[in-house]
Amino acid sequence: xxxxxxxxxxxxxxxxxxxxxxxxxxxxxxxxxxxxxxxxxxxxxxxxxxxxxxxxxxxxxxxxxxxxxxxxxxxxxxxxxxxxxxxxxxxxxxxxxxxxxxxxxxxxxxxxxxxxxxxxxxxxxxxxxxxxxxxxxxxxxxxxxxxxxxxxxxxxxxxxxxxxxxxxxxxxxxxxxxxxxxxxxxxxxxxxxxxxxxxxxxxxxxxxxxxxxxxxxxxxxxxxxxxxxxxxxxxxxxxxxxxxxxxxxxxxxxxxxxxxxxxxxxxxxxxxxxxxxxxxxxxxxxxxxxxxxxxxxxxxxxxxxxxxxxxxxxxxxxxxxxxxxxxxxxxxxxxxxxxxxxxxxxxxxxxxxxxxxxxxxxxxxxxxxxxxxxxxxxxxxxxxxxxxxxxxxxxxxxxxxxxxxxxxxxxxxxxxxxxxxxxxxxxxxxxxxxxxxxxxxxxxxxxxxxxxxxxxxxxxxxxxxxxxxxxxxxxxxxxxxxxxxxxxxxxxxxxxxxxxxxxxxxxxxxxxxxxxxxxxxxxxxxxxxxxxxxxxxxxxxxxxxxxxxxxxxxxxxxxxxxxxxxxxxxxxxxxxxxxxxxxxxxxxxxxxxxxxxxxxxxxxxxxxxxxxxxxxxxxxxxxxxxxxxxxxxxxxxxxxxxxxxxxxxxxxxxxxxxxxxxxxxxxxxxxxxxxxxxxxxxxxxxxxxxxxxxx
Numbered sequence: 001x002x003x004x005x006x007x008x009x010x011x012x013x014x015x016x017x018x019x020x021x022x023x024x025x026x027x028x029x030x031x032x033x034x035x036x037x038x039x040x041x042x043x044x045x046x047x048x049x050x051x052x053x054x055x056x057x058x059x060x061x062x063x064x065x066x067x068x069x070x071x072x073x074x075x076x077x078x079x080x081x082x083x084x085x086x087x088x089x090x091x092x093x094x095x096x097x098x099x100x101x102x103x104x105x106x107x108x109x110x111x112x113x114x115x116x117x118x119x120x121x122x123x124x125x126x127x128x129x130x131x132x133x134x135x136x137x138x139x140x141x142x143x144x145x146x147x148x149x150x151x152x153x154x155x156x157x158x159x160x161x162x163x164x165x166x167x168x169x170x171x172x173x174x175x176x177x178x179x180x181x182x183x184x185x186x187x188x189x190x191x192x193x194x195x196x197x198x199x200x201x202x203x204x205x206x207x208x209x210x211x212x213x214x215x216x217x218x219x220x221x222x223x224x225x226x227x228x229x230x231x232x233x234x235x236x237x238x239x240x241x242x243x244x245x246x247x248x249x250x251x252x253x254x255x256x257x258x259x260x261x262x263x264x265x266x267x268x269x270x271x272x273x274x275x276x277x278x279x280x281x282x283x284x285x286x287x288x289x290x291x292x293x294x295x296x297x298x299x300x301x302x303x304x305x306x307x308x309x310x311x312x313x314x315x316x317x318x319x320x321x322x323x324x325x326x327x328x329x330x331x332x333x334x335x336x337x338x339x340x341x342x343x344x345x346x347x348x349x350x351x352x353x354x355x356x357x358x359x360x361x362x363x364x365x366x367x368x369x370x371x372x373x374x375x376x377x378x379x380x381x382x383x384x385x386x387x388x389x390x391x392x393x394x395x396x397x398x399x400x401x402x403x404x405x406x407x408x409x410x411x412x413x414x415x416x417x418x419x420x421x422x423x424x425x426x427x428x429x430x431x432x433x434x435x436x437x438x439x440x441x442x443x444x445x446x447x448x449x450x451x452x453x454x455x456x457x458x459x460x461x462x463x464x465x466x467x468x469x470x471x472x473x474x475x476x477x478x479x480x481x482x483x484x485x486x487x488x489x490x491x492x493x494x495x496x497x498x499x500x501x502x503x504x505x506x507x508x509x510x511x512x513x514x515x516x517x518x519x520x521x522x523x524x525x526x527x528x529x530x531x532x533x534x535x536x537x538x539x540x541x542x543x544x545x546x547x548x549x550x551x552x553x554x555x556x557x558x559x560x561x562x563x564x565x566x567x568x569x570x571x572x573x574x575x576x577x578x579x580x581x582x583x584x585x586x587x588x589x590x591x592x593x594x595x596x597x598x599x600x601x602x603x604x605x606x607x608x609x610x611x612x613x614x615x616x617x618x619x620x621x622x623x624x625x626x627x628x629x630x631x632x633x634x635x636x637x638x639x640x641x642x643x644x645x646x647x648x649x650x651x652x653x654x655x656x657x658x659x660x661x662x663x664x665x666x667x668x669x670x671x672x673x674x675x676x677x678x679x680x681x682x683x684x685x686x687x688x689x690x691x692x693x694x695x
Contacts, residue, residue, distance in 0.1 A: 033317050044306050049277075052299045053265050057279040059210050060292035063218055064281040066205055069584055071160065071285055074194075077117065078158035078178045081192055088180050091124055091190045094132055106133045110192070112574035116567075120166075120173065121195035127188060138195045141167030146175055146193060156181050156188065160286070163198065163222070163231050165242060172198040172231070172241045198232070198241070206232050206290075215274075215295035221259045222288055223248055228259030230271075231288070237272060246271060254278040258291045266291075364424070367431070367441035368396065375439065384416045396428050396440035411447070423448045500530040551591045551674065558586035558628055561596050562620045565603050573607070576616055583621040586628060588695065590675050598671040599630075601664035602691045606632035609689070617688075628693040637683040645681070 081087060087109050094102040110122040114135055121138035125131055129143040149161050158178040166173040173196055179188035202220065209216035220231040230244040250256035254266045258280035266278040270293060278293035358365050358378045364385075367376040372389040392414040409427045416422060424444045431439040504526050511519070562582050570578055603618065610616040610632055617633040637645070646669045672679045677695035 033314065037314050041306070048300055052277055052294065053279070055211070056277055056292050056294055057265065059216070059218065060279040060281040060290050062210075063206060063292065064283050064290040065584075067202065067286070067288065067290065068284045070201055071283075074117065074160070074176055074196075075158060075285075077113070078176055078192075078194075081113070081178050082158055082180065087192065088189075091132065091180055094124075095126065095189065098132065103133055107135060110135060112571065113194075115574065115577050116570050117194070118200055118577070118579060119194045120197045120200070121193075123193045123195070125191045125193050127190070132190065136195075138166065142175060142195075146177060146191075150177065150191070156186070162287075163202075163220075166195060166197065172203070174198075203232050203241070207235060209235075213294055213298055215276075215298045217293055219255065219291045219293075220288055221255060221291055223259045228256050230255070234271075244271060254280075254293060255291060258289050263289075267296075362445075364444040364446070365441065366444075367429075367439050369437075369439065376441075381444075384422075386417050390414060390416075393426075393442070396430075396442060422446055423451060500526070504530060549594070551594070553589050554592055555587055556590050556592045556595050558588070558595075558599065558620070559584050561599055562586075562603065565600050566618065569604065569607050579615050579617040581617075581619040581621070586620070586622055588626055591671075594671045594674070598668040598693075599628075601668045602630045605664065606630055606634060606689070606691075610634040623692060624694065626695045629690055631688065631690040633688040636685045636687050636689055637681075638685055642681050642683060646679075 087106070090102065090105045090109060094106055106124055110124075110133070113119070114122040121134060121136040123131055123134035123138075123140075125143060125146065129147050131140050131143065134140055145164065146161065149159075153159055156179055158176065161175045161177065163172065163174050165171065166175075176194040176196065178192040178194070180190050180192065181188050206218045206220055209218065215236065217235045218232075219234070222229050222231055226248050228246040228248050229242065230239075230246075231241060233239065233241045234244065246253055246255050246259070248256055248260055252269050254268045254270055254276060257266055257268070258278070263280045263282055266280055268276070268278075270276045270278070275296045276293040277296055277299055278291055281290045281292075282288075283290060361378070362380060364381040365376075365378045366374060366381050366385075366389075368389060369375050372395065374387055374389055377385075377387065392412065394412070409425060411423060411425055413421065413423055423446070425447050426445075427443045429441050429443060431441075433439065504523060507523060511523075559582050566578075566580050566582070570580075603620075606618055607616065610618075611634065614633070619629075619631040621629055621631075623629050645665050647666065669679050672693055672695075675695065677693060680692040680694060681689060682692070683689040
C-alpha cells in the first residue's frame with residue numbers, strides 16, 4: 001500500500017480503507033467509548049447527589065444530637081437539684097422566715113450552678129408566682145408564662161419551657177423549671193427556675209455549617225397552631241428569630257414538610273423559593289425539628305466541570321481513533337522489517353551488556369566444553385588461573401547432572417597459577433542451547449578473607465555477649481534498687497505527709513472559731529503545703545512504678561471521665577465562670593485507671609493556667625480516628641517551655657506560673673506511651689494551649 005493512497009481523502013476515509021474486521025474493531029471502540037462516557041457522567045451525577053445527601057444528613061443529625069445532649073445534661077442537673085435535701089430545706093426555711101441569712105443560703109447554693117451552666121438567671125419561685133430569690137432578675141417578668149406551662153404539665157417533674165422571647169429584653173430563650181416536692185404532701189413548695197438564652201448555645205451551634213458552602217444553613221423548627229415557626233435567625237436572609245412563619249399546609253416548601261413531621265432527605269423549594277437539598281431530624285424529648293439544607297445550584301456546581309471534561313475527552317478520543325487508523329495503515333507495510341531490525345539490535349545489545357557485566361564482576365566465571373577445554377572465562381578468572389582448567393577444580397558435568405541447584409554450591413581448597421592457596425565457594429551452572437550440546441561451568445567466589453573475618457567476628461560476638469550479660473545484670477540490680485526506693489518513698493514519705501494533712505484538717509476544725517486570722521493563715525499554709533507534698537509524692541510513686549504496672553485493658557469513656565473531672569474542679573472553684581465543651585462518645589480500649597490519671601493531669605493543668613479574669617474555656621474532642629485533644633484559653637507557653645514541661649520535677653519560675661515542682665505531665669506522657677501512643681502540645685503565648693493524645 002503506497003503513501004499516496006494512505007494520505008489521500010478526508011480523515012474518516014482512513015477508517016473506510018481498513019479491513020472489515022479492523023473497521024468493526026474501531027466501531028466497537030467508538031460505541032464502548034460513548035457508553036463509558038455516558039456511564040461516567042451518570043454515575044458522577046449520582047455520586048455527587050449521594051455525597052451531598054450524606055453530608056447534609058450528617059450535619060442535621062449531629063446538630064440534633066448536640067441539642068439532645070445539651071437537653072439531657074440540663075435535665076440530669078435538674079433531677080439532682082429536685083432530689084437535693086439541701087436546697088429543699090433552705091427554701092422551706094426561707095418561705096417561713098424570708099430573712100437575709102436564709103435567702104443568702106439559697107443564693108450560695110444557686111450561684112455555682114449558674115456559673116457552671118452559664119445560665120442567664122437562677123431563681124426560686126413560690127406556687128403563688130412570688131420570686132423568693134433571683135440572682136440576676138430575668139425570671140421575674142416571665143412568671144405568668146411559667147405558671148401557664150405549669151398548669152399544663154405534671155408539676156412534680158422538672159421540665160423545659162417552650163422556646164420564646166424572654167422578657168424584659170425580648171431575647172430568645174427558655175426556662176428550666178425544677179419543682180421542690182414535699183414528700184409528705186406530694187406537692188411542690190416552690191420551683192427553681194433557670195433562665196437560658198439561646199445565644200449562649202443553640203444559635204451559635206446552628207449558625208456554624210460544617211463545611212465551606214455559602215448556602216449551607218440549619219433551621220430550628222416548631223409547629224404552632226397551623227404554622228411552622230422558625231425559632232432561630234436566618235443566615236441567608238436577614239430575618240431574626242421567631243420572625244419567619246410558614247403555613248403548615250404549604251405542600252412545596254421543605255420547612256413546611258419538615259414541620260409536619262417528615263424526616264430524612266427532602267428535596268424541593270425553601271422559604272426563598274430556591275431549589276434545595278435538605279435533611280430533617282427530630283430532636284428527642286423536645287418538640288423541635290432540625291432542618292439542614294444546601295442550594296442545589298451550589299451542591300452540583302462541581303459537576304459542570306466534569307461534564308466539560310467528558311466532552312473534551314470524547315472529542316480527543318474520536319481524533320485518536322482516526323489517528324490510530326492512519327498509523328495502522330502506514331505502519332503495516334514496514335512492521336515486519338522493523339520487528340527484525342529490533343530483534344537484531346536487542347540481541348547485540350544484550351550480548352554486549354552480558355559481556356560487560358561478566359568482565360567486571362568480582363566473581364570468577366568459567367565455561368567449558370568437551371575435555372574440560374575452556375570456552376569462556378572473565379578477567380577475574382584469567383588473573384587467578386590463566387586460560388587453563390585447574391586440576392583441583394571438579395568436572396562440572398558430574399556436578400550438574402540435571403541443571404544448577406542452590407544446594408549444589410560447595411567449598412573447595414585450590415592453588416592458583418601463582419602457587420597461592422585459596423578457598424573458593426563454587427556454584428555450578430548449565431546453559432541449555434537449542435539443537436546443541438549444553439555449556440557447563442562455574443561461578444566462583446573467593447571466601448578466604450571472609451572466613452578469616454568470620455572467625456574474628458565470632459570471637460568478638462562472644463566477648464560482646466559476655467559484656468551484654470554483665471550490663472543486663474547491672475540494669476536488673478538498678479531496677480531492684482529503684483523498686484526499693486519507690487517502696488521507701490511510699491512508706492516513709494507518703495504516710496507522714498498524709499498524717500500532717502489529716503491532723504492539720506482536724507486542727508483547723510478545732511480552732512477555726514477561736515484563733516486569730518494570722519494563726520489561721522499559717523495553718524492554711526501548712527495544709528496547702530502538705531496537700532501539695534502529698535500530690536507530688538503520689539505523682540512520684542506513680543511515675544516510678546509505671547514501667548512495671550501491667551495494663552488492664554477495658555473500654556474507657558473519655559467523655560464521661562472528662563465530665564466528672566471538670567465538675568469536680570468547678571465545685572472546688574465556684575468563683576470563676578466556665579465554658580466547657582465535651583464531645584460525646586469518645587471511647588477506646590485502655591487501662592481505665594491510668595488513662596483517667598492522664599486525662600485528669602491535663603485538665604487540671606488547663607484549669608490551673610487559665611486567667612481568673614476571663615471565662616475559663618475548655619474544649620475536649622476527637623482528632624483523627626482515635627486521637628483526643630484538650631484545648632484551653634489559658635496563658636499559653638513559649639516553645640522552650642514546651643520542651644521542658646515533660647521533664648519530671650521541672651521548676652517553673654516565670655511570673656505567669658504558679659511556683660513549685662511538677663511531675664503530672666511526665667506521668668501523663670509515660671501513660672500515653674505505655675498505650676502505644678504519643679502526646680503533643682501546641683501552644684502560643686497568651687492564646688491558650690492544646691494537648692493531643694494520638695494513638
